[in-house]
Amino acid sequence: MHIVHVGMEFDVLRENNKIANANYHLMKKNGIKAIEFMGSIGSGKTALIIKLAEKIRKKGLSACAIAGDVTGDDDQKRMKESGLDAVNCNTGHECHLDANLVRKSLEKIDLGKYDVIMIENVGNLVCPADFPLGADYRVVVISTTEGDDMVRKHHDIFLHSDVAILNKMDIADAVGVDPDVIMEDYRKLTGGLKTMYACSARTEGGIDEIMSVLSL
Ligand code: MG
Ligand code: ZN
Secondary structure: OHHHHHHHHHHHHHHHHHHHHHHHHHHHHOOOEEEEEEEOOOOOHHHHHHHHHHHHHHOOOOEEEEEEEOOOOHHHHHHHHOOOEEEEEEOOOOOOOOHHHHHHHHHOOOHHHOOEEEEEOOOEOOHHHHOOOOOOEEEEEEEHHHOOOHHHHOHHHHHOOOEEEEEOHHHOOOOOOOHHHHHHHHHHHOOOOOOOEEOOOOOOOOHHHHHHHOOO
């Protein structure tokens, strides 16, 4: 039985990657840069996306978001209230977005209108890693409030992402977390090659650096 299960999973992942590839090319054809944000519930993905959207707008570019969640449209509402165009994408039961859900969301977006699409994945540090969506950058966002062991507990998501961000730096002291421990875990995990970027979506600290890391 186990072998059958593994085989099915392989097909599911292969099918996902095929659709992700099509999403990538569809967005490229329309001159769109796509950025996916993964991370736990409460890590500040939505707040970060909203802050980046403000900066993107100031550069004279236009952005749209895909708000992924199991149910509800709270994130989409927050985005729209901030002035960011957003499409809601509910998974229903699944704890991650997949390329097919993103494909359906892209069908609802006037692709000719936008320069950047930001995709917020479901709050989850585990399985989103296995399901590329077709973005140029996969970003993982963690926050100081999650403790200093996130990198040690979740190797896969950090290894499957292009950029890692540590959010809520403004309250690191208050929650008794040393950001250097997290940064060092990440540096070691990536063979000393990569740096985690620190920011506070609330105070805007570090956001400009993230803009440039994402070539925005
Ligand atoms: Mg959110
Ligand atoms: Zn999942």
